[in-house]
Amino acid sequence: MGIKKINIGKNLLAENDKIAEENFLLLKEKRILSFNLMGSPGAGKTKILERTIPYIKKKFGCGVIEGDIAGTFDSKRLEKFKIPIVQINTGGVCHLDAFMIKKGIEKLPLDEIKILFVENVGNLVCPAEFKIGIEKNIVVSSITEGEDKSVKYPLIFKISDVCLINKTDLLKFLKTDIKKIERNILTINKNLKIIKISAETGENVSAWINYIFSEYRKYNLG
Amino acid sequence: MGIKKINIGKNLLAENDKIAEENFLLLKEKRILSFNLMGSPGAGKTKILERTIPYIKKKFGCGVIEGDIAGTFDSKRLEKFKIPIVQINTGGVCHLDAFMIKKGIEKLPLDEIKILFVENVGNLVCPAEFKIGIEKNIVVSSITEGEDKSVKYPLIFKISDVCLINKTDLLKFLKTDIKKIERNILTINKNLKIIKISAETGENVSAWINYIFSEYRKYNLG
Numbered sequence: 001m002g003i004k005k006i007n008i009g010k011n012l013l014a015e016n017d018k019i020a021e022e023n024f025l026l027l028k029e030k031r032i033l034s035f036n037l038m039g040s041p042g043a044g045k046t047k048i049l050e051r052t053i054p055y056i057k058k059k060f061g062c063g064v065i066e067g068d069i070a071g072t073f074d075s076k077r078l079e080k081f082k083i084p085i086v087q088i089n090t091g092g093v094c095h096l097d098a099f100m101i102k103k104g105i106e107k108l109p110l111d112e113i114k115i116l117f118v119e120n121v122g123n124l125v126c127p128a129e130f131k132i133g134i135e136k137n138i139v140v141s142s143i144t145e146g147e148d149k150s151v152k153y154p155l156i157f158k159i160s161d162v163c164l165i166n167k168t169d170l171l172k173f174l175k176t177d178i179k180k181i182e183r184n185i186l187t188i189n190k191n192l193k194i195i196k197i198s199a200e201t202g203e204n205v206s207a208w209i210n211y212i213f214s215e216y217r218k219y220n221l222g
Numbered sequence: 223m224g225i226k227k228i229n230i231g232k233n234l235l236a237e238n239d240k241i242a243e244e245n246f247l248l249l250k251e252k253r254i255l256s257f258n259l260m261g262s263p264g265a266g267k268t269k270i271l272e273r274t275i276p277y278i279k280k281k282f283g284c285g286v287i288e289g290d291i292a293g294t295f296d297s298k299r300l301e302k303f304k305i306p307i308v309q310i311n312t313g314g315v316c317h318l319d320a321f322m323i324k325k326g327i328e329k330l331p332l333d334e335i336k337i338l339f340v341e342n343v344g345n346l347v348c349p350a351e352f353k354i355g356i357e358k359n360i361v362v363s364s365i366t367e368g369e370d371k372s373v374k375y376p377l378i379f380k381i382s383d384v385c386l387i388n389k390t391d392l393l394k395f396l397k398t399d400i401k402k403i404e405r406n407i408l409t410i411n412k413n414l415k416i417i418k419i420s421a422e423t424g425e426n427v428s429a430w431i432n433y434i435f436s437e438y439r440k441y442n443l444g
Binding site: 040041042068069070071073074092094121122123124125126129142144145146148149151152153154155167170173174 | 262263264290291292293295314316343344345346347348351364366367368370371373374375376377389392395396
């Protein structure tokens, strides 16, 4: 009886971590600050990138690695920004791994990029289990997903630096208690920075942009 | 500039079909019709069960196997119905597999049950890759997830018998084009039965209940 997680084996995971470290060091050397956006299908990851990239582009070169099981829908939505984009199709695999990111980085013009966004496969579980060598983990959680996601899928909230609570524009139509969402998140990871935004309306997206710029300054001081 | 594409190649999935087949045959022998509810975190799987169980309970004994990575939140929401429920905690694994279902079935009073619901781990990818021996696959997709989920996560739509498009009560607040959702789904699987419901308001849940009863009659004729 075979379960995927068992078959991966310790060696393969160790190999993954080794490549993740190489990715991390290469990006460090190139002074590229990178963000790994994770979250459920439909949480709004691509829309957040659509909102974010224009602000970043004004100041810095940026690039995107798009992870999808199949298709190039998300890449196509970002094509209008005329920035370097690598689309990775995982061929059924439910997450990005370090090797895929390595291949992605190899195709990017690194000297033109200061901020790199990775959009992981839409999945609140598996992407959290694979190190990929990206500096900041961002979990995107939409208020339409209910109040209990952080306690039901704790790992991704534990390993993240920021939680973007998205779709706040829908709050007035739902019974969802956003304070309860926040309380639950902080139970799982009390250090997680929470930014509430609506990528649809642009509400509070500035706080997320400010975070990126502020982290970029720190990254280049360090 | 532009989009570069990388294909990682076919996945590394193992088989648990033998145990799935055993589960299938045991349920057949006991004349228990079973439904495997799959979908993203927050798509509304538990709420659909909360809406469904009272109707089923009136006519038939029913039971639930609840799959979660961690916690017993969903089971607790169903406790009020006083039906047999088995909670499976996968301990980090992103899907239910046939062995977990076998263990779950062993704990249920099978002679009292005619309809069995399995609520899979919230994940639009991995649950589709593991046969578990359950008769009907149901994919739950909420309109808040956007229009393109079926084309981005095709497998789960391909292997399903029914797609419950949930949260139709929110349609009036969103720009989402539900006709486009349906068109996309039928591109992936033209035989997929689509039922649009709101588990929140109960709208059109009767169509789903009728489907269950009608399938139960067919199952017991066959």
